[in-house]
Amino acid sequence: MKRSFSEFLIFDARKALSFLVPILVVGLSGCSDTKTTLDPENIAKLARSGSVKIEGSTQGSGFIEGISCAGGISRSPFSKPYCNIEYKVITAAHVVQDLRSDDELSVITFDGAAHGVTSVEINSSGLDIARLTFNIEVPKYSSLNILNSSKVSRGSVESPLQVGETLYVSGFPLATTAVPNRSLRFTDGKLIAVLDEKVVGGYQVLYSNSTLPGMSGSPVFNSSGQVVAMHGRGEVEATLTSQTGIAVKTGQNQGIPLFLQDSAGQYTNIYSKSTIGSANAPIGKRIRSFAKDGGVEQPKQPLNSSIEPLTSDIPTDKQLGDLVQAWLNATAKALAGQTNAVPYAVSKEISTVARDRLLQRVQAERAADAALGYTKIIKSSVTSVEVVSRTPRRIAVKVEVVYSDQTLDRSGTTIDQTPAGALTVTYVLGRDGKQWKLHEYISDF
Numbered sequence: 001m002k003r004s005f006s007e008f009l010i011f012d013a014r015k016a017l018s019f020l021v022p023i024l025v026v027g028l029s030g031c032s033d034t035k036t037t038l039d040p041e042n043i044a045k046l047a048r049s050g051s052v053k054i055e056g057s058t059q060g061s062g063f064i065e066g067i068s069c070a071g072g073i074s075r076s077p078f079s080k081p082y083c084n085i086e087y088k089v090i091t092a093a094h095v096v097q098d099l100r101s102d103d104e105l106s107v108i109t110f111d112g113a114a115h116g117v118t119s120v121e122i123n124s125s126g127l128d129i130a131r132l133t134f135n136i137e138v139p140k141y142s143s144l145n146i147l148n149s150s151k152v153s154r155g156s157v158e159s160p161l162q163v164g165e166t167l168y169v170s171g172f173p174l175a176t177t178a179v180p181n182r183s184l185r186f187t188d189g190k191l192i193a194v195l196d197e198k199v200v201g202g203y204q205v206l207y208s209n210s211t212l213p214g215m216s217g218s219p220v221f222n223s224s225g226q227v228v229a230m231h232g233r234g235e236v237e238a239t240l241t242s243q244t245g246i247a248v249k250t251g252q253n254q255g256i257p258l259f260l261q262d263s264a265g266q267y268t269n270i271y272s273k274s275t276i277g278s279a280n281a282p283i284g285k286r287i288r289s290f291a292k293d294g295g296v297e298q299p300k301q302p303l304n305s306s307i308e309p310l311t312s313d314i315p316t317d318k319q320l321g322d323l324v325q326a327w328l329n330a331t332a333k334a335l336a337g338q339t340n341a342v343p344y345a346v347s348k349e350i351s352t353v354a355r356d357r358l359l360q361r362v363q364a365e366r367a368a369d370a371a372l373g374y375t376k377i378i379k380s381s382v383t384s385v386e387v388v389s390r391t392p393r394r395i396a397v398k399v400e401v402v403y404s405d406q407t408l409d410r411s412g413t414t415i416d417q418t419p420a421g422a423l424t425v426t427y428v429l430g431r432d433g434k435q436w437k438l439h440e441y442i443s444d445f
Contacts, residue, residue: 038225040168044186046225047170049110050144051218052089053182054132055442056117056428057103058357060095061171062132063219063227064088064143070135077139085136087115087143091217092232093122093130094201099271103439104394104428107134109141121267127256128201128232130217131267144219147226147259160259161205161228165191169209169231169253171218174361175441182214182442192252203254205229211253220255229255307352310436313392320397321385324427327353327438328380328401334362337375337408342366354438355430373410379403383422393431400424 038046054060069075069083077085089107099105105117115134123129147160167189172182189209198204207220211231220229233254307326310319330349334342342350342363350359369376384400404420426442 037223040188043168043221043223043225044170046144047168047186047219047221048184049142051110051170051172051184053108053172054089054091054095054105054217055108055114055182055440056105057099057430057439058095058105059174059182059214059440060091060217061215061231062089062091062095062107062217063170063230064141065090065131065146066143067139067141082138085139087134087136087141089132089134090219090230091130091132092230093128094232095216096120096130096132097122097270101271102393102430103271104273104430105132105271107132108442111140116273117271118273119269120271121269124266124268126200126202128203129230129256144227145225147222147228161191161194161222161257163191163193166223167191167207167209167228168221169207169211169215169218170221171211171215171231173212174214185212185215187211189253194257199254201233202256203233205255205257206252207255209253227258229257231255307349309352311434312436315395315436317385317387320387320395320429321382321399323353323429323436323438324385324397324399324401325382327427328378328382331362332376332378332380335366335369335376335378337366337369340367340370355432358438358440369407374415375408377406377408379405379420388426395429395436396426397429398424398426 050064052062052064054062065088067077067085067087069077070086071084073083075083077083087107096105099120105120106114107117108114115136117132117134119133121131168186169189170184170186173185175182187209189207192206192208195204195206205220205228209220209231211218211234216232218231219227220231222228231253234252307330310323312319315323327350330346330353334346334350342359347359347363350362380401380403382399383402386398387395388398389396401423402420403418403423405418406414407416409415427438428440428442429436430439431437
């Protein structure tokens with residue numbers, strides 16, 4: 001019986017790694033002239049083990065490109081005693097290009113572990129590609145087999161891809177009110193074209209796979225399990241986009257072919273951070289419950305209480321919980337649909353507790369709902385707060401939230417709903433000047 005792709009994603013991590021080893025041996029020893037076709041199930045396992053989630057001050061997807069000893073040490077990273085292991089991850093440059101020196105960024109691997117990013121480099125030859133690095137003490141992850149320029153004929157664009165062949169994209173869409181977790185999405189589609197002419201950012205591969213925001217940086221696989229491109233863009237229908245003011249996709253997506261000769265060109269460092277004494281170090285469990293005993297309480301409607309900036313040098317658990325609750329209340333009001341755009345007063349409330357990028361994310365969601373005639377009724381209540389890391393300029397808190405939502409069409413008919421239930425979300429707060437603001441939120445893996 002044929003299984004669905006969603007079933008392919010449920011697998012034992014150890015089996016995935018054992019499957020990965022022979023594939024990597026082939027990839028490291030060179031590119032064979034004989035193309036081996038893998039079952040979609042095996043490609044999904046391969047994708048799961050090498051795809052990563054990017055979280056923190058920005059969000060996106062990526063994949064493990066390589067592993068080595070840090071500092072340019074020429075030895076195997078798998079030999080004992082282990083060196084300082086350095087992993088390289090590929091993602092889209094537009095995901096990370098606006099990072100600031102005090103921002104925090106993590107790579108989440110398939111086992112749910114969060115690894116602090118130590119450096120970010122942007123491609124200098126005009127390709128929308130970036131490389132991230134993270135360090136660990138023991139090698140635990142394997143890199144994907146990338147079909148790069150060293151494995152195909154050099155020249156302008158001599159594509160090893162054939163129009164109509166099956167491609168697979170593996171990445172992590174952004175959380176939404178309907179799907180509050182960033183779960184791995186593995187989709188199949190067909191290659192539409194490999195463009196001969198240069199395209200801004202290098203997006204010369206077109207394919208029909210379904211993708212969503214947050215999947216920029218995802219690997220694009222061929223049927224041999226090789227990464228042939230990096231996903232990063234959805235083609236937009238210009239006329240409808242201009243008429244509605246909302247980006248309307250054509251259903252075609254674009255990636256950067258990694259077999260171009262200049263894909264491995266020069267990179268410029270834009271971000272460096274030491275892992276010593278970083279915000280990734282746990283400070284111990286500190287929980288304060290905001291719920292009454294006796295089962296899960298029902299989420300509450302957003303309140304209309306005023307929102308004050310949080311400026312304390314060492315915020316208490318209650319202050320942190322209040323800031324998260326203020327964000328939830330303001331977001332619910334923004335998506336309630338009283339107007340097509342988010343009202344100025346509500347936007348101001350969101351700006352008091354969150355960075356502008358998060359406000360823009362809420363505004364975009366409301367604009368998309370308005371175009372369809374949808375409104376949302378969202379109820380959410382913070383029930384507990386656990387501080388998991390703290391530095392003078394960054395705090396990460398794990399928050400339990402009781403949440404429910406209801407989506408209505410123009411006639412007031414319910415077309416979708418999420419019943420009340422408990423969610424666990426990690427909120428990352430940063431200090432912008434003297435004020436603490438929400439920088440990002442990360443749902444459980």
